[in-house]
Amino acid sequence: MPHTKDELPDVLYSAAQVRALDSSLIAAGTPGFELMQRAAYATWRALVRRWPAANELSVLTGHGNNAGDGYLVAVLARRAGWTVRVLAVGDPSRLQGDAALAHAEAVSENVSIVSWTTQSELRGVVLDALLGTGLSGDVRQPYAQAIAAINASGLPVVAVDIPSGLCADTGRILGHAVRADLTVTFIGLKLGLFTGEAADVVGQLMFNDLQADPELLSQAASVAARLSAGNLPRLACRPPAAHKGKFGHVLLIGGDRGFGGAILLSAQSALRSGAGMVSLATRPEHVPAALARIPEAMVLGTSSANQLMGLLEKVSVLVVGPGLGQAAWGRSLLSAAANAPLPQVWDADALNLLASEHVSLPGDCVITPHPGEAARLLGISTAEVQANRPAAARALSEKYTAVVVLKGAGSLIAHPDGRLSVCHQGHPAMATAGLGDVLAGLIGALLAQGMKAFDAACLAVWLHANAGAQQGKFGRGLAASDLIPAIRQLLEEQAPCLK
Missing domain, CATH: 3.40.50.10260 (YjeF N-terminal domain)
Structure with missing residues (x-):
């Protein structure tokens, strides 16, 4: 490495x-x-x-x-x-x-x-x-x-x-x-x-x-700035009398038919990264699996966007896109999210639908494209994105007035005000499905706990990459869910829950 x-x-x-x-x-x-x-x-x-x-x-x-x-x-x-x-x-x-x-x-x-x-x-x-x-x-x-x-x-x-x-x-x-x-x-x-x-x-x-x-x-x-253990944004310690209501309520939306695992990974990541409460809106047929895997989450079987409306008034952060799909179900749920005045993380198919101009990005958003998604959002080729990753990250941040995480080797975090950070840690064993879903849930949890969007993105990317480097030492066969306990441990080392 x-x-x-x-x-x-x-x-x-x-x-x-x-x-x-x-x-x-x-x-x-x-x-x-x-x-x-x-x-x-x-x-x-x-x-x-x-x-x-x-x-x-x-x-x-x-x-x-x-x-x-x-x-x-x-x-x-x-x-x-x-x-x-x-x-x-x-x-x-x-x-x-x-x-x-x-x-x-x-x-x-x-x-x-x-x-x-x-x-x-x-x-x-x-x-x-x-x-x-x-x-x-x-x-x-x-x-x-x-x-x-x-x-x-x-x-x-x-x-x-x-x-x-x-x-x-x-x-x-x-x-x-x-x-x-x-x-x-x-x-x-x-x-x-x-x-x-x-x-x-x-x-x-x-x-x-x-x-x-x-x-x-x-x-x-x-x-730009290089993310390192010594310059990371930090979560504040929790007071002894803390309760779940102080640390946000994340709603994760996604998991169309055939893609149910993606949103479960995001939900599990949000839960284990310190969100006070976690809710999940997914296809009704995925509810039993969600409850079996994450009994701590509140799971809503959702057939239409109308079922989201009451829940959107109760939560503090949205994570939208993992397993969402691009069919009518996913499009309707994304439209509902786009109209909610909440901090949001958009990933995966939410970005593909954004690129197709099916929906507009709300304010106070973090978007997390991989190079292919970034290319679609910018209307250029993936090769052009990779030829100048810093320029692509900045262009996306300016175009959408959002914090952008351009994933890949040497992930970049860009703010509309011109700030740019790079995270060079990681491991080639991380070249596997589901890691982006874990990252999206982690960013959502940090937002829910009160971090600003750029700080949450920087800390999340560093935690995610270093957890991957830690687990990657065991070699090939890394599963996305392997990162979640490692992220929890690293977060505690960086920002202890108690003084």
């Missing part, structure tokens, strides 16, 4: 913002070549810690500052007695400024520097110093061939600043990308390291601020 050490800052930047920070550090008196030396030393130190028995290094360089870092790491390795060879994919004569100085230092240290060809042999640890954060278009030759050779080598790989070919702003692979085991990044964390396809190529992420002035960093503009 990527990002195994959570010793990272919470603030995330665009590539342009990090370049501006770099320029600010230089303007404040730190020479650019000194920053490059610090980056090289940080990379070398991380490399040696990760592979302490290694003694051979293959460095692949381009012709930008990323290459300069690579040449200086090669110098450090040679001084340490390693066998070192630089394979120059970019012409060293094109190097400028600090990168040219780094190349000159490698030459003066008698580092072996040869031109890379498709026949070049890679040995030992491979250092990716090919392409940095300035890459915008797809990777071209000969870099694509060099990246393919690195990935086919089977050798341990460390990337300098960012795996070559990964977009620093979006997390999209630009045609080809190095699959690193370790990425050492500098000055400021880039958003693209935490969402989209980044999880497949970043490996373990290590960060070094290169001794940047903390005050300078604190004043810099950023694009």
